[in-house]
Amino acid sequence: MNERIKPIVMPKWGLSMSEGKVTGWLKPAGTRVSVGDEIVEVETDKIAGVVEANEAGTLRRVIGAPDTIYPVKALIGVIADDDVPDADIDAYVAEYATHAAEEDDAQEAGPRYEFVETPAGRLRYARRGEGEPSVILIHGFGGDLDNWLFNIDALAEAGTVYALDLPGHGQSDKTVQEASLAGLSAAVTGFMDALGIASAHLVGHSMGGAVAARTALDHPDRVASVTLIGSAGLGEEINSGYTDGFVAAASRRDLKPVLEQLFHDPATVTRQLVDDLLKYKRLDGVDAALTALAAALFAGGRQSAVLAEALKATETPVLVIWGESDQVIPATHAGVLGTRARAEIISEAGHMVQMEKANRVNELMLAHIRT
Amino acid sequence: MTNNPFPLSRDQLLAAYRTMRTIRDFEERLHVEFAKGDIPGFVHLYAGEEACAAGIMMHLTDIDRIASTHRGHGHCIAKGVDVHEMMGEIYGKSTGACRGKGGSMHIADLSKGMMGANGILGAGAPLICGAGLAAKFRGDGGVGITFFGDGASNQGTVLESMNLAAIWNLPVIFVVENNGYAESTSVEYATAVDSYVDRAAGFGLPGVTVDGTDFFAVYEAAGEIVRRAREGGGPALLECKTVRFFGHFEGDAQTYKAKGENDFNRANRDCLKIFASRVTAAGVVSEAEIALVDREVASLIDAAVESAKGAPLPTPRELLTDVYVAY
């Protein structure tokens, strides 16, 4: 294997993804690319996304044909410098298939999800990586641990990463014992207790950000840092059209336009994403949980808990990340902590910035966790 | 005061008479009004059979359920359905028991345990098994009574229901109101057994035949059967041999009846006359008290007809409502 030849493969976005469809190349063969450049659009049955360059070089081969489905890890393109001979690249491509197949089984061996009993009920979580530090990913209102599917593996380079489903969400118990930030925060610390995690970096998205902030305020000794992504808890405004619409939607027709507000590019919302959320929303207890949380946290289109001033008074390191075109919580909230936090506003991204600009968000989070 | 030889108090006797008189006047008046052409569709009159409804229903409360027939006005009145609402329904008015959407053949009031008159002969028997099943699961002591005529007695639904009620020991009573005619066809022609008691026996049910023009015979037989069913003793059959003063429906020339048959029945087998003469002869109820009930009922029926005639028709939107609870 020529180490100067770098593969572009069909990514694995989340554990359930087994294949993806190349929908179009954003860069033609022969283009020079830098790390982070968007190269090729891929659609899974759950979500549409963009594969970014992990290496700099020239896009020497475009292999994945548009509108064609490839298994995860299949070679869909090749990056190499201009001086690598074509013959070497052809040999690399020819050899690649067998190479990929060998790696397959080991990665699938671990369980997709685990469950743990906590005082807040039975919670589902995913775990990646090992060793210190611990990182806990906390999704937002109506979300679940799959909201981190582009992040969890990347963060596992830094330590042990946990992504949990909050009570009332995902596949955790649907009863929310206390529909408040304090109640959700207690669920997070209960989760930490149950898994023997003394202290962790908390990463929260949207409502999960407010939960992370609440936890940092109440248990500064257990929170090494917080990362707030498109976070609640930093200002009053919130788009009630989104929160109320999400609670009320009972059909694909109602839910799809609501979900489209989550993304900079509404085409990201696939049929399967809508169907999966509908399947969740139909479960007994979910409607009651979401209704109670929305009433407690976002009644009348105002956030009931603004923690910005309190957070400023702590010493916990804070990173704030926002998608510039966030339609749920305005990106202006990113600056409210002033010099107290590093704030990054990312263009061409909406509320689900950690999915839409995963590479950039992962970079920022890794740097934050490692300092 | 004289001794009361009847199983009912004076007030109860007057109540029974009032029920029968209300049914009679309701039906006699419909006969007149129908001929004027003001009443849509068709009506099947119960006149002559009042003692059956009154004698049985006096043992029931609102937790007990009945499934009635196309000839259901008497059952409705005896089960406590409001006479004004019934009349409104028969005139197709929005004030009707079913807001004008059911008509004579579908008057129902579930709050009174009246599960509906029914245009399908024999259809009430399976339904009342369901009522019995519900009562059994709830353990509320309720009973279900299905009425059917000698005609519908030959429906498979009735026969299947007798078997089902028997094997599940349901608190269900099958009442055959045998008025001798299935529409125009005689019971002798259409029914293979001489006695419905024999038919009940074929399903392992106790059966009793009574003179349906004798209120007291019906009342006493029904009392025993209802008590038994309420106590978990299971289903039974009661045959009431009765008479139908009018035709199958209004407009029926009744040429299939014997000459003078209706006159004979009115003279000799009128359950109201029989009842009144017995209670007055015994000195328990006075003729004046009977006459007072007659006057009160007459004015009730007058008022019901007046208000039905003057009541508003259903609005066009009613066409599309009440098909589903939610659709």
Place this chain on the structure above:
Amino acid sequence: MARKISYKQAINEALDLEMRRDPTVIVLGEDIVGGAGAPGEIDAWGGVLGVTKGLHAKHGNRLMDTPLSESAYIGAAIGAAACGMRPVAELMFLDFMGVCFDQILNQAAKFKYMFGGKAKTPVVIRAMVGAGFRAAAQHSQMLTPMFTHVPGLKVVCPSNAYDAKGLLIQSIRDDDPVIFCEHKALYGAECDVPEESYAIPFAEANIVREGKDVTIVSYGLTVHRALDAAEKLAKSGVQAEVIDLRTLSPIDWDTVVESVENTGRLVVVDEANPRCSIASDVASYVAQNAFGALKAAPQMVTAPHTPVPFSPVLEDLYIPSADAIAAAVNKTTARALAA
């Protein structure tokens, strides 16, 4: 959490969960327990194909074997529903409607309307539908149109285990009478089904495959045939959108019309006989309401206008095939399917 279970297990689980949740839910039918009064085992059958097996041990006498007496026990279920229970009656084969249809047509379906809105009849009648079992003319019919024709009834026909569970739970919680049609050829079909209770609302069709060239509308077993056809068509460059109606009354017209507005072509696949069928209903609705969007005449792929034959070679011809569906699509696209 979700795990793979069969359509049959999903139905069993829905009944179990609803019986636990609501004490007014009772289940009755022929041999649904099996062995009643017989000297051998109780729960000997759990239904003729074992769908209700094991429920008797959990819920005892709330499951009742009935005599072979459909008029009586279907009527009793309807009567009990009108008296506050939520009975689930199993009719075994929907073909047996012939012996109890009055109770469904003239009683359950009519109470609410003819009693002026004062009644409700929350009964579910479960029954097997469909061909493919070599069960011949009286145990194989797709009689769904006979029920969709009747105002007051709701008609449901799931195509997979997830839908079967969620639609049955909705059917039991629903306050109107529901005819719940179970395709016997799908009983073994597995898919991911959550362990929890969930209800799928009625009148919400499922787009099981997206495509831009033609809309294929179906329900029950033939959804899978339509998907097979769509796979074949994709190889020749035709992208078919496949819609599973899931509920036939009420029906999700909006999803059908929206799809046809995008594709301009409609093929309706129905295992019922063609006249006055779900297929003709959908085709006529689209012709009436989305005519301007149509680029070609709507096509229907249905069973022929015959009883269901016995001999396997004939029965296989009777059920709409993927090839017949693909051929109908090609009529609308006027493009030949690649060999």
